[in-house]
Amino acid sequence: MDTQVKPERVVQIALPFMGDEEWMAVREPIEAGWLTQGPKVAAFEKDFANRHGVPHALATTSCTTALHLALAAMDIGPGDEVIVPSFTWVATANAALYCGATPVLCDVDPITFNIDPASAASKVTDRTKAVMAVHLFGRCADMDALKTVIPPHVKIVEDAACAAGATYKGIAAGAIGDAAAFSFHPRKSITCGEGGMLTAKDDVLAARAQVLRNHGASVSEEQRHHGPQPWLLPAFDELGYNYRMTDVQAAIGLVQLKKLDDFISERDRRARWYADALSDLDWLHTPALPNDGRHAWQAYVTIVDPSRAPIPRNELMARLHARGVATRPGTHAIHMLGYYASRFALSPDDFPGARDCERNTMAIPLHNRMTDEDYAYVVRMIREAAYA
Template identity: 65%
Template sequence: MSDRKIQISLPSIGEEEWLACKDPLMSGWVTQGPKVALFEKAFAERHGVKHAIAVTSCTTALHLALVGLGIKAGDEVIVPAFTWVATANVVLYCGATPVLVDVDPKTFNIDIEQARARVTEKTRAVIAVHLFGRCADVDALREALPHNVAIVEDAACAAGAELAEGRCAGGLGDVAAFSFHPRKSITTGEGGMVTTNDSVLAERMLQARNHGASISEEQRHAGPRPYLLPEFNLLGFNYRMTDIQGAIGVVQLGKLDELLTEREHWAAWYSEQLADIDCIRTPAPSPSGRHGWQAYVLYIDLDKSPVARNELMSALEELGVSTRPGTHAVHMLGYYKNEYHYQDEDFPNARDCNNQTMAIPLHNRMQADDYQFVVQCIRRIICG
């Protein structure tokens, strides 16, 4: 085992984020409050949307989006089969049925023709995942779907990403959900954001985020009668972000473009350095817009590789290079396999991505020699 260790991801946080926590801690307003409101306003402006609503995670953001759309028992929601399990789970939280479709193995995003083919009279929404930071082609998906089927962007990996210049993730579909988990380009520890241009939908989600309250805690405390509780006319949840997280988020958002530019540079460098290895397919570049580069994910051709994907990951771990599978195929996970009787071959592209993708380190705390070491280790194992 090597003494050197290059982590798959590390958050780029430091003194500025630490100092930002002082205001909410000293003021005593540590739950959702003015710092969250400031983060929401800045996030909406950066992503070109009317409304941004901060929540506890991307999972709760997705759930809130579906609740806001009125998804319920008897409805169907189309979900790509190669994605983090939460994308499908939130459909079940609403009592609806997730309908899986395969993915394009070159982009890792939803197969639009398969999505079109699986639409029924029960289909209420399609969740388009911008996997690893590359925007799904929401325009083509919109053309393929009936007008009454909503598009939900799972933009967990896509803060700052663009489908085309000036058209950011978060405003491409009807509603979108972002993640601020530490493996994302910007982080609040845990946390998420819902974005939309639909003011009616935004109001429903705002209320549902806060137990279904008719007004927020800030509005109540600032009003003439703060001692009176609000009305609760719909079933809601406690999905509120803390002001400590909001303060961190404001600082992180201010660094987003700088962080993405650095990731873009090293992603391009990786692709150049690994281009001549026959058994490795590097990520396909976005035809336009901006890739979010939450992760740099290789596809290992097992017919050409001298080692299996898991053997390669194990060997890299021994050399001090952390890796992960890109993500998992939902239909191959125990719950979905048992509940819906899926076979691995039902979604062959998702199955192969499950078995053949490998994320290698890409984050803003790496140095040039770290990237060089990663490539050297891959070449040492595969090329000898």
């Protein structure tokens, strides 16, 4: 195909779904003049906590800062180890480094893309303080299996960046481990531009995170301004961070959260359609449906079987791009990234599951702004590109 020819249509890998409700929602904080963390953030936190069945939710600037905040609130620091699956976005491992701890990588299950409990168990030492259970692409990790092989004193932090609205055996993501972090990046099911959420069941952990999120202040800005002496600054008894979400973001998040279940239901229907429409391609493996919960379908990630595919994955992705269909690798293998490979003397074969996932996964468009025609076009272009 001539790459200069304009494609019939363009289908993006992801697009946020917003409308007049979100547009109108931001007017209130703008008109009120309360733009930083305030009443909208508090309302968003309350609704998110209720939706995910947890007593505490703290809005943050990103999922990355929520992960860092969770580890910091657990007093994880230098000399401690945090087990991280290698097939995940680099932020999962970076959060451990931000605390001065050591990220210890383990392998993943190439079918679910999630942490391999046996590999994680093999990495436990007397310095292990936490395990990051990533719910990649919206499918919850096998948390029961993980809890079986991980010592009870080791904290389990859910990296639920992709998993708002997902469930595992009837329990919502974010309410399974000791703490969890969610993302509201535009590629996620719901978004407020940037932003994250830390959830926790433990009162002490949540209280500590609350202080650390706001520079280490003893009370929040909203509490101080609405208190009896707003002119006095709070106490600062420990080093904290500025990880506060704005009320403008939270106003959007409140509207988006109300749409979450409808978004996921539509994505699930489309995912099942993809599985059927692509079932005759023996070289393209579609993601397996979980039998232990609800997949949130943040992304639809296939595997291009290198032993059967008519062309290499990267060539297929290039041809699809020329035809207007955006694709991406599922994510990267952390142990193959330059910084981690160099710092920790890692090689690609150290974690073969993660290595193969990086090399062979291909996410195809799945989002709530796609039409029937878009989905049909994606499938038709996959066939055309593969056999052109």
